[in-house]
Amino acid sequence: MNQRLVHGPAPTCHDESMKSFVIRVLVNGVALWVAASLVKGIHLADNPASTSNHLVTILWVAVIFGLLNALIKPILTIFSLPFIILTLGLFTLIVNAAMLELTSWFARQFNLAFHVDQFFWDAVLGSIIISIVSMILNAVLPDGD
Numbered sequence: 001m002n003q004r005l006v007h008g009p010a011p012t013c014h015d016e017s018m019k020s021f022v023i024r025v026l027v028n029g030v031a032l033w034v035a036a037s038l039v040k041g042i043h044l045a046d047n048p049a050s051t052s053n054h055l056v057t058i059l060w061v062a063v064i065f066g067l068l069n070a071l072i073k074p075i076l077t078i079f080s081l082p083f084i085i086l087t088l089g090l091f092t093l094i095v096n097a098a099m100l101e102l103t104s105w106f107a108r109q110f111n112l113a114f115h116v117d118q119f120f121w122d123a124v125l126g127s128i129i130i131s132i133v134s135m136i137l138n139a140v141l142p143d144g145d
Contacts, residue, residue, distance in 0.1 A: 023141055029062035031133040032114075038129055041122030042100075045113040061114045065103045073099055096127035 036044035045057040076095055077084070083091040100116055100123045107114035116123050 024066055025059065025062045027134055027137045027141065028066050028130075029058045030137060031130040032062055032065060033058055034133045035126040035129040036114075039122055039126045041117035042126045043113070043115045043117075047113075057113050060110070060112055061103065061107050064106050064110070064112075065099070068099055068102055068106065072102065093124055093127060096131060097123035100127050100130070 032044060036042045044061065045054045073095065076098065077092070080091055080095055084095075097119060101119055104114055104116040116126065
């Protein structure tokens, strides 16, 4: 007497959210890699022992970057809202650069090979590149919504 309690396929609510998370991490990873390739002051796994170590470093830095953007960036944006309004949104570049610098600090705490040399030129230019690459990739890739 073997009865199944659930009929049909398993629910996919967790599958969609996990798929969306993985896509966001990959987009962040590609955007960080492009920024590190184009900006001399952003170093991302410059001398990896192997390709797999290079990819693992990129993915871990992308996870850190995504978590900081999800948890800290909204708070920082709310506190800097007067400056964002006063500069007609241009201050968001500074907020994004701060997130990149914070990612660099956290990566150093976890001994990951990611470093941003200077805040103003390297981090701001890197945040612009990351924003453009993320915007393009998010337009092309499915987001799970």
